[in-house]
Ligand SMILES: CC(C)(COP(=O)([O-])OP(=O)([O-])OC[C@H]1O[C@@H](n2cnc3c(N)ncnc32)[C@H](O)[C@@H]1OP(=O)([O-])[O-])[C@@H](O)C(=O)NCCC(=O)NCCSC(=O)C[C@@](C)(O)CC(=O)[O-]
C-alpha cells in the first residue's frame with residue numbers, strides 16, 4: 001500500500017519498531033521516504049522550530065516560544081495511500097496509541113476518508129427588525145446581489161473555484177428578542193477560511209441591513225462548520241484488538257459514550273488527543289477545530305454524546321466511524337509562516353485541505369480506538385503510565401543514562417510516582 005510522494009519517493013508507513021530508532025535515525029528515515037530534505041528537517045533542531053523574530057511577527061507582546069514534542073505516527077494507510085504523520089503533543093502515549101490502532105486497521109484496508117465541499121459560513125445578525133419573517137424573504141430574494149457583492153471581496157478565492165455559493169436566512173427568537181440572521185455559505189477551497197468569510201461578512205453587512213431592516217450587530221464566521229464535514233471509517237481486526245471478549249467490551253464502552261455525557265466527554269477527549277495533535281503540527285487553528293467538534297457532539301435529542309461510533313461486523317471485527325467538521329487549510333494562517341508547520345505539510349505530501357482533513361480524522365479515530373481498546377481490556381495505566389514513567393523519572397532528577405533503569409523499576413514495582421522514582425534513583429546511584 002505504498003504511496004508515491006510528489007517527488008516520486010515511496011512512502012511505506014509500516015516501519016516496524018520505529019520506536020527503537022534514535023532521533024537521528026528517525027529523521028534519516030523520514031528524509032529517505034518523504035519529500036522532506038535534510039535541510040527541511042533541520043527546522044526541528046531549533047528548540048521550537050521558530051526563531052524569536054518569527055514568533056514576534058506572529059502574535060503580540062512576544063516573550064519567547066514554548067516547545068512541544070513532534071512525534072511521527074506510523075502504520076497509516078488512508079484511501080489506499082501511506083502517510084507518515086506528524087503529531088504535536090505534550091502527552092505521552094498518544095503517538096504510540098495512534099500508531100498501534102493504525103497497525104490494527106492496516107491489514108483490513110486502513111482508513112477510508114471522504115468530505116463535503118469546504119463550505120464555511122458567516123453570520124450577519126440584524127436586530128430591531130420590525131417584520132422579521134418578511135425580512136427573511138426580502139433577503140432571500142436578493143440572493144444574487146448579496147452573493148455578487150461578497151464575491152467581489154475575494155477575486156483570488158473565486159479564481160481558484162471558491163467563493164459564495166449560497167445564502168440562507170434564519171429567524172432566531174426567544175421571549176426576550178428576535179433576530180434575523182443571514183448566513184453566507186462560502187466555498188473556501190484550501191483555506192481554513194475565517195479571514196476570507198469575515199471580510200465578506202463585513203463588506204455586505206450594510207446592504208443586508210438596508211434590505212432586511214433594523215441594524216447589524218455581529219458579522220462573523222460561525223465555528224459550527226456543519227457544512228464542511230469529513231468522514232472516516234476503518235475496520236479493526238478483532239484478533240489484533242485482543243479477541244472476542246475485548247471486542248464485546250469495547251462495544252459496551254462505546255455505547256456508554258453515546259448514552260452518557262460523563263463518559264462522552266472523556267471518549268471525545270481521546271479523539272481530540274489525535275485530532276488536535278495533527279492540527280497543531282500543521283499550524284492550523286486548534287480552537288476553531290475544537291469548537292466545531294464540540295458543537296457537533298450534541299445529538300438530535302440535544303444530549304452531548306460520543307463523536308464516534310463502533311459496531312461489530314459480520315466477521316466479528318470492529319467497524320469504527322467518525323464524522324466531524326474539519327476547518328483546516330493549507331494556505332493562510334500559521335500554516336504558511338511557521339517553518340515546522342511547513343515541514344509537516346511537506347512530510348505528509350498533501351495536495352488539498354480536504355486530503356489533510358481526512359488524515360486528521362483518521363488519526364482521531366485511531367487514537368479513540370486505541371484508548372477504548374485498552375479500557376475494554378487491561379485498562380489504560382500499563383501502556384500510558386509505562387510511557388509517562390519517563391516523565392516521572394526525569395522529574396525525579398534521573399539523567400539520560402539513568403532513565404531506562406528507573407523506568408524499568410517503576411513499572412516492575414507498579415508504582416509510577418515521583419517519590420518512588422526518587423527512592424529508586426537514590427538506590428541506583430548508591431549501587432543497590
Ligand atoms: C501504549 C500502547 C500503544 C502500548 O500497547 P502494546 O500493546 O503494549 O504495544 P506493542 O508494544 O505491542 O506495540 C504495538 C504497536 O504500537 C505502537 N507502539 C507501542 N509502543 C510504542 C512506543 N513506545 N513508541 C512508538 N510506538 C509504539 C507501535 O506501532 C507498535 O507496533 P510496532 O511498530 O512496534 O510493530 C497501548 O497501551 C495503547 O494504545 N494505549 C492507549 C494509550 C492512550 O490512549 N493514550 C492517550 C492518553 S490517555 C487519555 O488521554 C484518554 C483516555 C484514555 O482517557 C480516553 C478514553 O477514556 O477514551
Ligand SMILES: NC(=O)C1=CN([C@@H]2O[C@H](COP(=O)(O)OP(=O)(O)OC[C@H]3O[C@@H](n4cnc5c(N)ncnc54)[C@H](O)[C@@H]3O)[C@@H](O)[C@H]2O)C=CC1
Pocket residue numbers: 154156157160162188189190191192193194195196197198221223285288329331332333334
Ligand atoms: N472564529 C475563528 O475561527 C477565527 C479564526 N481566524 C484565523 O483565520 C486564519 C485563517 O483564515 P483564512 O481565511 O484561511 O486565511 P487567509 O486570509 O490568510 O487566506 C485565505 C485567502 O487565501 C487566498 N487563496 C489563495 N489560494 C487559495 C486556495 N487554493 N484556496 C483558498 N484560498 C486561497 C484567498 O484569497 C483566501 O481568501 C487562521 O489563522 C485562524 O486562526 C480569524 C478570525 C476568527
